[in-house]
Amino acid sequence: MKKKALSLVLSAAMMTSLFVGCGNGSAGSSESVDTSGELTWRIGGIGPITGGAAQYGQGVMNAIQLAVDEVNEAGGINGYQISFNFQDDEADQQKSVNAYNTLKDWGMQILEGTVTSGAGQAVAAETYADRMFMLTPSASSPDVINGHDNVYQVCFSDPNQGAVSADYIADNKLATKVGVIYDSSDPYSSGVYQTFATEAKAKGLDIVASEAFTADSKTDFTTQLQKCKDAGADLLFLPFYYTEGSIVLTQANQMGYKPTMFGVDGFDGLLTVENFDAKLAEGVYLLTPFAADSQDEATKKFVSAYEEKFGGTPNQFAADAYDGIYILKEALEAANLTPEASNEEICDALIAGLQKVNYNGLTGEGMTWNEKGEVSKAPKAVVIKDGAYASVD
Amino acid sequence: MKILEKLKKSTQKIIGPVADTVSKYAKKVITPVVNLYKKLNKPTKKLIRTETVILALFAVVSVMESSGNLTSLMKGLLVPVCAYSLVAVGLNLCVGYLGELSLGHAGFMCVGAFTSALFSRTFQDVIPDVPRFIIALVLGTAVAALFGFLIAIPVLRLSGDYLAIVTLAFGEIIKNVINVLYVGKDSKGLHFSMKDQMSLNMDLDGMMLINGPQGITGTPRQSTFLIAVLLLMLALIVTHNFVHSRTGRAVMAIRDNQIAAETVGLPVTKYKLVAFTLSAAIAGVGGVLYAHNINSLTATTNNFGYNMSIMILVYVVLGGIGNFSGSVIAAVVLTMLPELLRGLSTYRMLIYSIVLIGLMLFNWAPGILKWREAHGLNATAIIGRFKKKEVQ
Numbered sequence: 001m002k003k004k005a006l007s008l009v010l011s012a013a014m015m016t017s018l019f020v021g022c023g024n025g026s027a028g029s030s031e032s033v034d035t036s037g038e039l040t041w042r043i044g045g046i047g048p049i050t051g052g053a054a055q056y057g058q059g060v061m062n063a064i065q066l067a068v069d070e071v072n073e074a075g076g077i078n079g080y081q082i083s084f085n086f087q088d089d090e091a092d093q094q095k096s097v098n099a100y101n102t103l104k105d106w107g108m109q110i111l112e113g114t115v116t117s118g119a120g121q122a123v124a125a126e127t128y129a130d131r132m133f134m135l136t137p138s139a140s141s142p143d144v145i146n147g148h149d150n151v152y153q154v155c156f157s158d159p160n161q162g163a164v165s166a167d168y169i170a171d172n173k174l175a176t177k178v179g180v181i182y183d184s185s186d187p188y189s190s191g192v193y194q195t196f197a198t199e200a201k202a203k204g205l206d207i208v209a210s211e212a213f214t215a216d217s218k219t220d221f222t223t224q225l226q227k228c229k230d231a232g233a234d235l236l237f238l239p240f241y242y243t244e245g246s247i248v249l250t251q252a253n254q255m256g257y258k259p260t261m262f263g264v265d266g267f268d269g270l271l272t273v274e275n276f277d278a279k280l281a282e283g284v285y286l287l288t289p290f291a292a293d294s295q296d297e298a299t300k301k302f303v304s305a306y307e308e309k310f311g312g313t314p315n316q317f318a319a320d321a322y323d324g325i326y327i328l329k330e331a332l333e334a335a336n337l338t339p340e341a342s343n344e345e346i347c348d349a350l351i352a353g354l355q356k357v358n359y360n361g362l363t364g365e366g367m368t369w370n371e372k373g374e375v376s377k378a379p380k381a382v383v384i385k386d387g388a389y390a391s392v393d
Numbered sequence: 394m395k396i397l398e399k400l401k402k403s404t405q406k407i408i409g410p411v412a413d414t415v416s417k418y419a420k421k422v423i424t425p426v427v428n429l430y431k432k433l434n435k436p437t438k439k440l441i442r443t444e445t446v447i448l449a450l451f452a453v454v455s456v457m458e459s460s461g462n463l464t465s466l467m468k469g470l471l472v473p474v475c476a477y478s479l480v481a482v483g484l485n486l487c488v489g490y491l492g493e494l495s496l497g498h499a500g501f502m503c504v505g506a507f508t509s510a511l512f513s514r515t516f517q518d519v520i521p522d523v524p525r526f527i528i529a530l531v532l533g534t535a536v537a538a539l540f541g542f543l544i545a546i547p548v549l550r551l552s553g554d555y556l557a558i559v560t561l562a563f564g565e566i567i568k569n570v571i572n573v574l575y576v577g578k579d580s581k582g583l584h585f586s587m588k589d590q591m592s593l594n595m596d597l598d599g600m601m602l603i604n605g606p607q608g609i610t611g612t613p614r615q616s617t618f619l620i621a622v623l624l625l626m627l628a629l630i631v632t633h634n635f636v637h638s639r640t641g642r643a644v645m646a647i648r649d650n651q652i653a654a655e656t657v658g659l660p661v662t663k664y665k666l667v668a669f670t671l672s673a674a675i676a677g678v679g680g681v682l683y684a685h686n687i688n689s690l691t692a693t694t695n696n697f698g699y700n701m702s703i704m705i706l707v708y709v710v711l712g713g714i715g716n717f718s719g720s721v722i723a724a725v726v727l728t729m730l731p732e733l734l735r736g737l738s739t740y741r742m743l744i745y746s747i748v749l750i751g752l753m754l755f756n757w758a759p760g761i762l763k764w765r766e767a768h769g770l771n772a773t774a775i776i777g778r779f780k781k782k783e784v785q
Contacts, residue, residue, distance in 0.1 A: 050742050051695075087735060092695045093687055094473055098732050101469035118691050121610050125688030143610045143689070185572055185693070187607040194590045201591075210589070214572065214606075216694070 041077055041339050043068070043328070044103035045086040045321075046096055046123060047115030052215065053091040056317045057115045060137055061086045062310045063318035064112060066302075067325035077329045080339050089114060093122035100126050108132070109339065109346055112324045115317065117141035117187045124148045133347040135328060135354075137321035141187050145373035150347050152354055152373040154320040154327065154363065158188060161264045161287055162195030162239070164379045169235065170203035172392075174260055174285075177208045179233030181224045181248065183240045184212035192239035192264055208233050213244075221248045222255065229257045241266040246276040253280050265289065265379065269315045271387060278387050287379040289363040290319040291389045299362055316363065323361035331357050440633045443718040444626050451622045458618075466732060474728045475621030476502075476682040481708035481720035482628050483675030488706070489715030490636055491668040492648030494557040497544070497564030498676045499701035501537045503692055505677025506684035507571055507603070509533030510612040513685065514602050515578060517613060526615045530681050537677020538670050540567070545669040549662065552651075564702050571692045576603040608691035609684075616686040624682065625721070628675050632717055635671060644668045711753060726752075 045064050047057030068084045076082060085106050087099035096119035103111065111127060111134045114120045120139030127134040128148040136144060137154045140161075145151045169175060178200060183189035193210070200207055209231040211224035225248070228236060236252075236259050238245060245267050252258070260283070263270070267286035271278050292303050292313045302322060306314040314322075331353035337346060359367045364377030382389040430438065454471065457463045484498045509529040516525055544563045548556055575586040579599030586592045590604065603609055635641050643664045647654040655661055684690050694700050708727060712719030730748060734741040755761055765771050 049739060088739075088741075090695060092693065093689055093691065094683075094696060097469055097687065098466060099735075101465040102732070102735050104465040118607070118689060118693070121689030122687050125611075125614075141607070143607065147611075185606045187691075190589070190606055197589070197591050212573075214569070 039339050040081045040083040041332075042107050042109045043082055043084050043325070044100075044106065044108035044111050044113065045084065046089050046099045046103070046111065046113035046119070047086070048091040048119075049086070049088045051090040051092075053116055056138065056315075057088070057091075059315055059318035060113075060115050060321040062306065063314060063322040064137075064325055066305055066309060067322045070305075071325060071329055077332050078336065078338055082325075089116075089119050091116045091119055093119055095119075096123050097126055104130070104132075109341075109343055110135070110328060110350070112137065112321065112328070114139055117144055117191070120144040120151075124151045127151065131344040131347045133343075133350040135324050137324045138317045141191050143187075148373070149351055149371070152369055153375055154324050155265075155316075155375070156289065156377055156379050157374055158191035159195040160374075161379050162192045162197075163199040164381075165192075165237065165239075165262060165264060165287065166196050166199035166203055166205060168285075168381050169237075169262065170200070170205055174262070175205075175233075175235030177206050177231070177233050178235050178237055179209040179211070179228030179231060179259070180207060180237045180239075181211050181213065181221065181228065182238075183215065183218065183244070185214040185216070186240065188266070189240045193237075196237060196239065218244050219247065221251050225252050225255055225257055228259070229255065233259055235260040235262060237262050239264045239266065242268065242270040242273060245270055246273040249280045249284070250276065261285065263287070265316055269313075271384070272313050281384045282386075284384045285381055285392070286384070286389075287381055288316060288389070289377060289379065290316040291382070293388060302362055319362040323359070323363050323367075326361060327354070327357060327359050327367070330359055436633065436637060439718070440629065443629060443721070446718075447622060447626055447629075447721070451618070454618070470729060470732060471618040472616045472621045472682060472686040474725050475618070475625050476616075476679040476686070477705070477708065477728050478625055478721040478724040479628055479679035479682065480676045480705050481712065481724040482625075482632055482717050483672045483679065484705050485709045485712070485715065485717055485720045486632050486635070486675065487669060487672040488709055490641065490644055490648065491665060491672070493549070493552065493665075493669070494554075494706075495560040495669075495672070496557050496699065496702045496706065497560035497562075497567075498673075498705050499697045499699070500560075500564030500567035501541055501673040501676035502680035502683065502701070503564075503567055503571065503697035504540045505533040505537040505680025506690060506697070507609065507680075507692070508536040508677075509681040510609045510684040510690050511576065511602055513613055513615070514609055514611060515583075517611075522613070522615065525613075526685065529685070530678070533681035533684075534674050534677045537680065538674035541670045541673020541676075542666060544673075545666050549665045549669060561699055561702065564699060568692045568694075568698050571603070571608075571697075572606045574603050575601075575605050577601050606691065608689060610689045612684055612688060612690060614685060614688070616682045621682050624678055628678065629717055629721075631671075632675070635668075640664060640667060707749070711749075711756060713756075 045061060047060050048054050049057040049061060064084060064086065068082045071077060072081050085103060085108065087102050089096035089099045096114055100111070100123050111132055113134070114123050114136060115138050117139045120136050121141065121143050124134060124144050128150055131150065134151045135154065136151065140153065140155045140158050142157050142159060145153060169178065180193055180196070182193040197207060197210070209228045211227050213221065213224060238248060238261060245263055249261065263284060263286040265287050267284065268288040268290065270281050270284065270286070290299070292299070292315070302319065303314060306318065331350050334356065335349040335353045337349055354369050355371060357369065361367060368376045370376070381392050383392050430441065433441070454463065458468060480498055480502050484495060487493055487495045509532060512529045512532050513525060520528070548559050548563070551559055573587050575588070575590055575593055577584045577593045577595045577599050579596040581596065584593040584595055590601065643654070643659050647659060647661050647664055651661060708724040709720050711727065712721070712723035727749070731741060731745045734744055737744055
């Protein structure tokens with residue numbers, strides 16, 4: 001009897017755990033059908049909050065939460081509150097599609113994601129098939145928006161950055177011999193590099209060395225630096241993120257190699273790296289749409305609210321994500337929509353609506369979008385002077 | 394009570410004759426089938442049971458899907474689950490029957506995925522959907538098998554830990570080579586490069602097929618749950634037949650005692666090669682399914698690197714080394730688990746790991762096995778209990 005009772009209890013526990021798993025999903029989808037009183041906008045977010053790229057996902061998640069709380073406090077969008085659900089994708093395509101499906105079960109109407117480009121490509125194909133509107137804060141690869149009329153970017157795209165950098169270097173005659181170090185395992189880094197190289201060739205810049213590293217080996221750059229030095233590069237183009245950037249700068253200094261350093265928007269955050277001698281960053285050029293220590297009112301408010309709530313300084317990913325919610329708000333208000341509309345209706349309205357939006361945000365003035373989903377804002381070069389960003393123009 | 398009895402009688406009246414005829418015919422059909430089943434040997438019976446369970450699950454899921462009861466998450470997981478199960482079955486052949494620990498099976502999955510996706514993408518507008526998918530499937534499997542064969546030649550000279558480490562290295566090589574591969578297509582034909590996109594010298598209207606670390610984008614989505622289940626069932630039949638064939642017995646003999654097998658005159662290298670190649674081919678099939686289920690395919694550590702290889706090994710070990718249906722169950726459970734734990738947000742990966750440790754202990758710790766046997770909680774005891782009830 002005892003054995004039977006025990007096995008009964010165990011099997012009962014197993015069954016309940018199974019049903020609990022199913023129950024979550026069905027409860028979520030039934031809520032969105034429930035239109036009594038508690039009708040809200042259901043905005044979903046996808047990004048890595050665990051794994052190697054977690055810092056970017058965390059920033060985006062926090063910033064969206066911040067924006068959502070602010071909008072809700074101010075009365076919501078068209079009188080309806082926003083509910084926000086963020087799912088982890090570990091920057092992996094398959095996991096990202098799983099996260100998207102989870103959000104769909106929850107009743108998501110608009111997706112603000114994904115954070116990374118690789119995952120973005122996979123999810124964009126899904127949202128395109130489902131007619132779900134997708135606004136990505138930071139997936140900058142053109143493959144995310146190509147062929148998908150429902151996908152829009154808040155950040156500027158990789159080709160844009162590569163071309164602007166090459167133009168800037170050539171036009172201001174910063175150097176003639178350029179060395180490039182890039183992360184070949186990262187679509188963002190190699191995407192920027194590809195357009196940079198194409199544009200550099202057209203502008204007559206001489207790329208004397210292009211050295212790659214991968215995500216598996218990004219702690220030591222002496223080999224790449226040595227090769228650039230040997231090739232006589234007097235400017236280094238570094239299209240990757242600031243964590244690796246700080247290592248490159250430190251190691252170049254140790255080698256006594258002092259070329260002009262030119263980073264792209266990933267270098268934003270360089271000055272906040274712990275245990276990094278900020279003096280080494282003096283004279284580094286970078287492209288950024290957002291600077292956390294900028295003195296304008298909106299940025300100051302955002303940065304202080306972010307620091308107070310989550311700790312740490314927000315980077316440009318977070319700023320893009322924060323802007324994203326307000327961009328959606330503006331487009332939804334212009335289209336005069338309510339959450340009762342179906343996903344398809346919202347999607348169609350936003351596709352048309354976003355092209356009419358002219359938005360002033362943290363990451364740019366007068367942002368507009370074309371029908372491909374690209375944002376108009378131009379990357380601006382700044383140079384680090386006395387531990388702060390200074391405009392170069 | 395009276396009403397109930399009446400109801401029972403009247404239903405019996407109506408259903409009775411129908412049921413009688415049905416059962417008569419059913420007996421005619423089922424009895425010989427059952428007799429035939431009883432005559433089969435034990436492993437074949439097990440295979441048939443597994444296949445029936447898979448079919449039944451497939452039927453249940455299909456009904457749920459068509460009636461709209463399946464969540465999007467589950468729908469999205471159906472094909473990946475089958476793909477991982479296939480790779481686990483492939484690896485189990487290698488670990489369980491060849492007795493060699495391979496840590497590079499994600500590499501073979503990767504080869505299958507990229508070959509087939511490259512083919513599908515190249516001939517997307519040339520060959521109609523169905524034949525193209527069939528060719529892609531065959532091609533992906535064949536190339537994965539070829540890589541398995543080529544890698545096995547040096548690798549199988551080693552054994553044990555050394556072999557595991559070398560396969561790990563090969564898996565990483567495959568992943569890294571794919572990450573520097575650039576293939577493009579324009580009006581002049583195909584262009585290849587190992588450097589970057591610019592050195593392809595393509596026309597402006599050219600199309601990138603493999604864009605280095607950004608992989609293949611725009612693979613047509615053709616893997617369906619039906620295809621996936623059919624392939625999984627086929628793989629189970631193939632492995633079963635292989636293991637119980639003359640070759641399979643030879644492979645097991647080599648596993649149990651290589652020196653003895655050599656003394657008897659078995660060509661050890663040949664049998665090892667055959668088993669390893671078949672194992673790689675099945676992993677390749679999993680890769681083909683995976684690639685045709687997702688729009689953007691990249692080779693990262695998480696999906697085709699050592700992380701995945703170890704994950705597949707976990708499926709095999711949890712399901713039981715040498716137990717194919719166990720591998721399938723473990724792959725299904727462990728793929729579903731992190732997704733079902735999403736409600737726990739950031740703690741889910743921690744909980745997942747704890748559950749994994751718990752499952753491993755529950756399944757394989759000697760002390761717990763003893764306890765389970767004493768309390769009638771192992772598989773045979775539970776099945777036995779059901780049988781008793783049937784007799785009563």
